[in-house]
Amino acid sequence: MLGRMLIRPAPAEDWPAIWPFLRRIVAAGETFTWETDVTEDEARLRWFPPPPGRTFVAVDGGAVVGSAVSVRNHRGPGAHIGSASFMVDPDHAGRGVGRALGEHVIAVQRADGFRAMQFNAVVATNTRAVALWRSLGFEVIGTLPEGFRHPRHGYVGLHIMHRRL
């Protein structure tokens, strides 16, 4: 599948293909610190931030199967730290979409001159994501205890993850 998958910048016209799975992921309330009932307008604003924010999609067989947003994590004297968010259509999970998006964003942020990347809120029970980021060179540099209220597991930790670029 990876041979056929394309990662490309996402114009605003891609939003209708992103929103159905983004909404599903956010509504589940298991992995994102977003309001589970976020409106479509608010979600679109967050997923298409102004520059230096960049939005990407993973396209497979003509279908959008995942998306990523690359942003600054801090400003001013911390503006050399990037961050990113990732959504993979659950119907296409386990097929390397997240890894391909992650590798792409790492390369983009390195090219943009960021010195490191930081994820602020990786839910500790999202073991697939934690394992993916570890395999891409990220480390947990701290865990916010009981930072996330999981619908089944209750209060669980939020990992802060980091890698140099």
Place this chain on the structure above:
Amino acid sequence: MLGRMLIRPAPAEDWPAIWPFLRRIVAAGETFTWETDVTEDEARLRWFPPPPGRTFVAVDGGAVVGSAVSVRNHRGPGAHIGSASFMVDPDHAGRGVGRALGEHVIAVQRADGFRAMQFNAVVATNTRAVALWRSLGFEVIGTLPEGFRHPRHGYVGLHIMHRRL
């Protein structure tokens, strides 16, 4: 001095008294991850966030000597985590203004139902702030290596600090 100092909610009319020392602190580039040349309009928007954000000032002898902003640190399933920012007029440093503001915001966030507070970016060389937050029950739960470019010390760590409420 503490006996005379008042901490109160800040209406927008307080901004002209806050901006001179806020600008001075931000321009120094030693403690805040803000653009050192932030415009007044942008700074005001950040310092007076919409609800549930709250802004406070410390008033001593009729003069505004410090200010704090109480915000949510995360949303949705992480909305029980608060955060805050503090600015103390350097001309009034070392007189308990930051401590009084800190104690006030801790009490406000507890009353607002937050379960914990998290600071995302405490500059490691800002030893006065780190010591103040430790004395108020915060712990460093992680440090972003080289997360902050200090004008004299070069790249230094950014502490993530936490306390339960």
